[in-house]
Amino acid sequence: DVVMAQSPVSLPVTLGQPASISCRPSESLVSDDGNTYLNWFHQRPGQSPRRLIYKVSNRESGVPDRFSGSGSGTDFTLNISGVEAEDVGVYYCMQGTHWPPSFGQGTRLEIK
Amino acid sequence: EVRLVESGGGSVQPGGSLRLSCAASGFTFSDYWMHWVRQGPGKGLVWVARIDYDGRHTAYADSVRGRFTISRDNVKNTLSLEMDSLGGDDTAVYYCVRNNWGPDHWGQGTLVTVSS
Numbered sequence: 001d002v003v004m005a006q007s008p009v010s011l012p013v014t015l016g017q018p019a020s021i022s023c024r025p026s027e028s029l030v031s032d033d034g035n036t037y038l039n040w041f042h043q044r045p046g047q048s049p050r051r052l053i054y055k056v057s058n059r060e061s062g063v064p065d066r067f068s069g070s071g072s073g074t075d076f077t078l079n080i081s082g083v084e085a086e087d088v089g090v091y092y093c094m095q096g097t098h099w100p101p102s103f104g105q106g107t108r109l110e111i112k
Numbered sequence: 113e114v115r116l117v118e119s120g121g122g123s124v125q126p127g128g129s130l131r132l133s134c135a136a137s138g139f140t141f142s143d144y145w146m147h148w149v150r151q152g153p154g155k156g157l158v159w160v161a162r163i164d165y166d167g168r169h170t171a172y173a174d175s176v177r178g179r180f181t182i183s184r185d186n187v188k189n190t191l192s193l194e195m196d197s198l199g200g201d202d203t204a205v206y207y208c209v210r211n212n213w214g215p216d217h218w219g220q221g222t223l224v225t226v227s228s
Contacts, residue, residue: 037213037214039213039214039215041157041215048207048218048219048220048221049157049207049215049218050218051214051215051216054212054213054214054216055213055214058213060216092156092157094157094214094215096213096214099171100159100171100173100174101147101159101162101214102159103156103157103158103159104156105156106156106157
């Protein structure tokens with residue numbers, strides 16, 4: 001199974017400052033169809049996960065443009081250009097290229 | 113608006129069974145693969161099972177294969193998860209999830225607690 005290594009585990013950030021989360025899968029996520037099925041999710045305390053990004057860099061409708069995804073192969077990043085209070089919670093990367101789908105262990109973002 | 117509403121969770125003894133349901137609305141249910149994903153208390157997300165458009169093809173995580181059965185009813189727009197031989201490791205919130213280039217919409221989840 002593909003292991004999704006996320007870092008850091010905890011991310012304290014000052015309001016308005018940028019933040020970056022890394023996701024490194026144990027093998028390339030380029031699919032046979034040429035797509036890379038890498039998603040990013042945000043889960044606020046007590047809520048269901050919400051997808052932010054799909055196929056590496058495509059933002060879901062309604063997701064603020066301060067969120068961006070990038071990367072390729074085995075190295076992916078979620079960037080937040082300026083953290084706001086509503087961004088607290090846990091962020092997960094997830095791959096859908098290889099069977100079975102797998103999630104990273106999560107990165108907890110908190111406000112300093 | 114896409115809505116996924118899970119039900120059927122509760123407390124069950126080890127070795128027991130439970131059936132979860134998910135009522136889907138706001139989209140053409142039969143156009144999408146569907147998943148179940150679970151989250152243990154204070155833990156991360158774990159994919160459990162998925163089903164294709166018409167229910168002909170299913171797949172399971174190794175940890176539940178042979179004990180859980182995913183199914184769907186495209187007339188009633190419902191997704192189900194039949195869970196047998198439950199153990200403590202199955203204690204989790206279970207989410208019904210729509211697949212669209214990966215999981216896009218998630219239900220609110222239903223809690224399953226396995227305890228004697």
